[in-house]
Amino acid sequence: MSHVAIALARFDDESPFIRARTRAHAEGFDILGEWGPYASDIFSDPDDTRPIVWTVAITGIIGAVAMFALATFTTYAYPFNSGDRPLFSWQVFLIPATEFLALAGAIGGMIALFLKAGLTRLNHPAFDLEEVAHASRDSFVLVLGCDSGSRANLAIDLLAQTGAFHTRLVEA
Template sequence: MTVVAIATFADEGSYLRARVRAVAEERRIVGEWLPYAATSLGAGDGEQGIRAAAIVIGLIGGAALMAVTIWSAVVAYPFDAGGRPVFSWPAFIPAPVEFGALCAGFAGLVMLFRNARLTRLHHAAFDFDEVARAAQDSFVLALACDMGADANGALALMATAGAAHSRLIGG
């Protein structure tokens, strides 16, 4: 039976020691809650996906509106206004640029929600007191382990790293 060993740490150093040991022992980390982004954990790694999506969708949206504008002005409804050329591309630039920026902003927002998993209204982890305190002043690490010796090993790992409090959940 699988249980979760959850531990609370008072400072970032002891939390990072426990995390490094858990990764070295190939334990599965099922949750990490911190009062701030720990820079040593690679915080901000998901930003590249947001930027890439915003750039690609923004360029596609701008190019699509430019194509529709050119098609409508040149092919579908050509209008000769005083001998001017029908394909007057400088006049077509502002709308696709603005629409591309709108598409990029929307794509960035969608990717932010997806990366942060913000569409979930409730997570069962927030029912535990340790996780509720993590937003204020403690660091919480949760490891998946099997009942018995593996669970005791996970609790010992976190205790030797400096856990202020640890316990098993489930089972």
């Protein structure tokens, strides 16, 4: 969704920041960004890790099946009769398949983590805002998306009422 303007607010404490975030969500504003000086549970959503967990499971299973299929294929493509054992010894094929399950799952999980966290992006436009620079040191920052002029004024009023010590409106 495109926004005409964004409303930025700085908070010196966590409790007014949480109040503003809750009221903004209740009023229907889009929260475009939120930053703070330390890691906190307020920034995390428990549902955010589900795609990564599913990616690890799926890539691990695909990797294990692929390794088992490779071992089976090579047994019949290049037969080697050792001690009159059967060619298809599935018990032996489970060991490398299990190891490859862990390796493929770990690689898939790391790729999913990098993509979901946005770590492949070297620069973000939010880093150019002075408020975000303060967020890494001493304050909490909340950015709301606004659609029209009256809605933008409503966002600024909401942020000021909840305890923001600095607010400003930036035209997008």
